[in-house]
Amino acid sequence: MKDLLCTVRDNRPVAENIYMITLTLPGSAGALHGGQFVNLATGDNSLLLRRPLGVCLVEGNDVSLCYQVKGRGTQTLTKAKVGDELKMLLPLGNYFDLSGYKKVAVVGGGVGIFPLIAAIRENSGVEFHTYAGFRNAAAVCLLDELGKSKTLTVTTDDGSYGAKGNAVDAFLTDEKNINADAIIACGPPVMLKILKAKLTERSIQTPCFVSLEERMGCGMGACLVCVCKSADGKNARVCKDGPVFEINSVEL
Numbered sequence: 001m002k003d004l005l006c007t008v009r010d011n012r013p014v015a016e017n018i019y020m021i022t023l024t025l026p027g028s029a030g031a032l033h034g035g036q037f038v039n040l041a042t043g044d045n046s047l048l049l050r051r052p053l054g055v056c057l058v059e060g061n062d063v064s065l066c067y068q069v070k071g072r073g074t075q076t077l078t079k080a081k082v083g084d085e086l087k088m089l090l091p092l093g094n095y096f097d098l099s100g101y102k103k104v105a106v107v108g109g110g111v112g113i114f115p116l117i118a119a120i121r122e123n124s125g126v127e128f129h130t131y132a133g134f135r136n137a138a139a140v141c142l143l144d145e146l147g148k149s150k151t152l153t154v155t156t157d158d159g160s161y162g163a164k165g166n167a168v169d170a171f172l173t174d175e176k177n178i179n180a181d182a183i184i185a186c187g188p189p190v191m192l193k194i195l196k197a198k199l200t201e202r203s204i205q206t207p208c209f210v211s212l213e214e215r216m217g218c219g220m221g222a223c224l225v226c227v228c229k230s231a232d233g234k235n236a237r238v239c240k241d242g243p244v245f246e247i248n249s250v251e252l
């Protein structure tokens, strides 16, 4: 893990209320994997906490992160200009380890698609079948990256782009045809909860790995702000023990 002063190379909207920021690292941070995240300073020194964002694209020493504008931190981040310098702690957390899997179903909702893109990019030998759900057409983004999958199904809640519906149902409709040997998923908590319930309901035993989002403080295991309950009743730190967990090993 390194704390690096990085230079903004690009920062622009890619969909309504969603930006992609690309930062150039001053040197290597080591291997970065899909599912891992960074803790990025916002550029406003009065905001002590950095913001956790999933690694999306990695090209040499350039790392791109996509963020939805939500509160003060991400609003400040939209103002970062080319050449500005921001501190970034990385890489943090574990990742989607797909070694041994040949055919993987990808289920993503909203900003949850970003870490999944990194997983698709780095596992070029895996056949991916991707189901990406967005709120509406204005939120649809990065289809060129998602399209690196063997098949891509896009859904929107209101049917303004792709099929009307959600990524979980789209995946379940196809589930028997694709016969994946693993599932990876990231999205809003309610989406992951529904995915878990439906996999259980249908007795689908395919290993499923989900990336969780919790409010975070330190991002490296010290403050316990991010704990979730594991299935055995113990606590797990999303930042250090996750953010990627086998779906049945955590309470959603």
Ligand SMILES: Cc1cc2nc3c(=O)[nH]c(=O)nc-3n(C[C@H](O)[C@H](O)[C@H](O)COP(=O)(O)OP(=O)(O)OC[C@H]3O[C@@H](n4cnc5c(N)ncnc54)[C@H](O)[C@@H]3O)c2cc1C
Pocket (backbone or CB within 6 Å): 037, 049, 050, 051, 052, 053, 054, 055, 066, 067, 068, 069, 070, 071, 072, 073, 074, 075, 111, 114, 115, 212, 213, 214, 215, 216, 243
């Ligand atoms: C491992 C991980 C990866 C993430 N990856 C992405 C991503 O790739 N793209 C993206 O758009 N968002 C991602 N998020 C969510 C993102 O961190 C929050 O949306 C962001 O921190 C909100 O900051 P804010 O200042 O705009 O909002 P505010 O609500 O003003 O934030 C106040 C505080 O709460 C924390 N916080 C608020 N919402 C969240 C949240 N959902 N998760 C964690 N901390 C939160 C902030 O970090 C900050 O400390 C990720 C979260 C986690 C935990």
Ligand code: FES
Pocket (backbone or CB within 6 Å): 215, 216, 217, 218, 219, 220, 221, 222, 223, 224, 225, 226, 227, 237, 238, 239, 240
């Ligand atoms: S954010 Fe501090 S322990 Fe996870």
